[in-house]
Amino acid sequence: xxxxxxxxxxxxxxxxxxxxxxxWSYPILLLTRYGQIAVTTVLLSFMARLVNAPPALAxxxxxxxEFALSxxxxxxxxxxxxxxxxxxxxxxxxxxxxxxxxxxPTPLPVLLAGIYLVPTALTMVxxxxxIAIGWLLGAHISLLGLAACLPVLLLTAAAFSAAxxxxxxxxxxxxxxxxxxxxxxxxxxxxxxxxFPIHLLPGPLQAAVRIVPAYWxxxxxxxxxxxxxxxWSQGRxxxxxxAFTVALFPLALAVFRRALRVARVTGTLGxx
Amino acid sequence: MLVVDDxxxxxxxxxxxxxxxxRVAADGAVDALRGVSLHVDPGEIVGVVGPNGAGKTTLxxxxxxxxxxxxxxxxxGGRDVIRDxxxxxxxxxxxxxxxxxxxxxxxxxxxxxxxxxxxxxSRPLARQRADEVLTQLGLAGRDRRVFGYSSGMRxxxxxxxxxxxxxxxxxxxxxxxxxxxxxxxxxxxxxxRIADDGAALLLTSHRLDEVVTLCDRVxxxxxxxxxxxxxxxxxxxxxxPVAALIALLAAER
Numbered sequence: 213x214x215x216x217x218x219x220x221x222x223x224x225x226x227x228x229x230x231x232x233x234x235x236w237s238y239p240i241l242l243l244t245r246y247g248q249i250a251v252t253t254v255l256l257s258f259m260a261r262l263v264n265a266p267p268a269l270a271x272x273x274x275x276x277x278e279f280a281l282s283x284x285x286x287x288x289x290x291x292x293x294x295x296x297x298x299x300x301x302x303x304x305x306x307x308x309x310x311x312x313x314x315x316x317p318t319p320l321p322v323l324l325a326g327i328y329l330v331p332t333a334l335t336m337v338x339x340x341x342x343i344a345i346g347w348l349l350g351a352h353i354s355l356l357g358l359a360a361c362l363p364v365l366l367l368t369a370a371a372f373s374a375a376x377x378x379x380x381x382x383x384x385x386x387x388x389x390x391x392x393x394x395x396x397x398x399x400x401x402x403x404x405x406x407x408f409p410i411h412l413l414p415g416p417l418q419a420a421v422r423i424v425p426a427y428w429x430x431x432x433x434x435x436x437x438x439x440x441x442x443x444w445s446q447g448r449x450x451x452x453x454x455a456f457t458v459a460l461f462p463l464a465l466a467v468f469r470r471a472l473r474v475a476r477v478t479g480t481l482g483x484x
Numbered sequence: 485m486l487v488v489d490d491x492x493x494x495x496x497x498x499x500x501x502x503x504x505x506x507r508v509a510a511d512g513a514v515d516a517l518r519g520v521s522l523h524v525d526p527g528e529i530v531g532v533v534g535p536n537g538a539g540k541t542t543l544x545x546x547x548x549x550x551x552x553x554x555x556x557x558x559x560x561g562g563r564d565v566i567r568d569x570x571x572x573x574x575x576x577x578x579x580x581x582x583x584x585x586x587x588x589x590x591x592x593x594x595x596x597x598x599x600x601x602x603x604x605x606s607r608p609l610a611r612q613r614a615d616e617v618l619t620q621l622g623l624a625g626r627d628r629r630v631f632g633y634s635s636g637m638r639x640x641x642x643x644x645x646x647x648x649x650x651x652x653x654x655x656x657x658x659x660x661x662x663x664x665x666x667x668x669x670x671x672x673x674x675x676x677r678i679a680d681d682g683a684a685l686l687l688t689s690h691r692l693d694e695v696v697t698l699c700d701r702v703x704x705x706x707x708x709x710x711x712x713x714x715x716x717x718x719x720x721x722x723x724x725p726v727a728a729l730i731a732l733l734a735a736e737r
């Protein structure tokens with residue numbers, strides 16, 4: 213490394229600083245983000261009052277409010293993994309800065325990793341907001357338990373980042389419209405058990421759910437938050453999430469690089 | 485420092501599979517460059533002029549690794565821009581002809597510090613270079629969010645972004661676009677100093693007077709073909725398409 217040159221951490225820090233400045237420059241957007249979290253949490257607390265310790269939730273402590281809150285927490289990290297790169301690529305293309313980023317000497321994986329930093333931090337703040345508002349409304353979720361769930365949550369995001377990267381490649385070429393994120397989000401929300409236990413689904417679907425990474429994230433987080441189990445007892449979930457990441461991410465990176473190449477050949481890299 | 489060897493670029497239509505979802509500008513393939521060859525040595529400024537659609541920006545984008553050529557090759561400091569793209573990028577500073585290439589929600593200084601970090605400069609060095617470049621371009625003391633800049637100021641910031649890492653090769657697509665005459669004069673002087681310090685510069689321009697004043701050599705591109713390559717003082721002695729181009733550019737001034 214030559215004198216005065218920046219290690220990877222310096223470049224990651226620069227991307228994070230840029231994103232923080234831009235995010236902070238839209239204060240109304242931040243307010244609406246947390247307003248939406250508040251409304252959603254309040255809505256869930258009222259819905260939970262309709263559902264009084266059903267047998268379906270016995271395994272999870274019987275309380276729907278905590279069950280659904282844990283589902284939203286995991287879905288926040290699913291959205292993080294799925295949506296960050298697509299949003300970033302779209303924003304850079306619209307702003308006209310996509311090309312200048314790609315011609316910088318910063319390696320593509322470093323750039324992609326840097327793009328995740330601020331959204332990850334914001335997602336953690338989202339989760340704290342869910343918990344804080346939940347507490348005010350009577351939810352019983354331990355902050356220490358949540359902290360212990362962090363590796364599971366980050367692995368869940370990582371497992372979905374492959375789909376996110378592939379969809380970002382799609383957006384590089386099409387500029388608008390991303391069917392991958394839409395389909396994966398709908399399937400995950402519907403099937404993985406975020407807002408209702410999967411054993412309420414028809415039999416064949418219950419088996420199919422196990423190929424959705426979010427199912428493993430939800431099971432691990434609920435085991436730790438609602439059944440007070442340790443992180444180490446969730447080895448199977450952690451392994452499955454890691455396996456999804458390791459298996460799918462290289463393929464997704466190849467798809468993204470291919471999309472960049474097609475855009476370079478057709479001359480459509482910088483178009484919005 | 486820059487070698488362009490028999491470069492051809494045809495913008496193809498996307499594959500049939502992608503055509504329904506990719507928007508393209510033309511109904512058929514477009515020939516942008518046809519067998520272009522040129523070189524730029526350290527300490528030299530080469531100007532590329534030509535009418536709109538001649539292929540000037542295509543040439544800059546291929547050399548800066550944003551486009552893939554159809555055939556031919558481009559070497560930056562001996563590195564092939566396709567096979568050794570990441571090494572080539574480390575030797576380049578590129579100014580694109582679009583004032584949206586900086587972040588409008590950041591200040592000029594914040595933009596420069598960010599791009600300096602992306603170019604690999606450490607944080608202290610990035611701050612130092614940002615200060616130097618802002619001063620050199622007359623933007624120091626006017627540090628506000630870029631959406632409050634005039635188009636000329638954004639052009640200057642774009643140029644400053646390319647200059648940050650003191651690259652051995654600068655690719656500048658219309659560097660004096662939107663600038664007032666005084667700012668243009670200052671930029672021309674700054675570019676001459678950069679070349680005198682040993683950097684190689686390739687610039688495109690519609691402003692033939694600046695090109696003649698600033699450039700050591702001029703390349704004229706018409707319809708993707710090089711129709712003249714030589715010293716500026718030799719332009720007046722050309723005839724045919726080049727003479728017509730000179731007259732066209734002179735009429736546009």
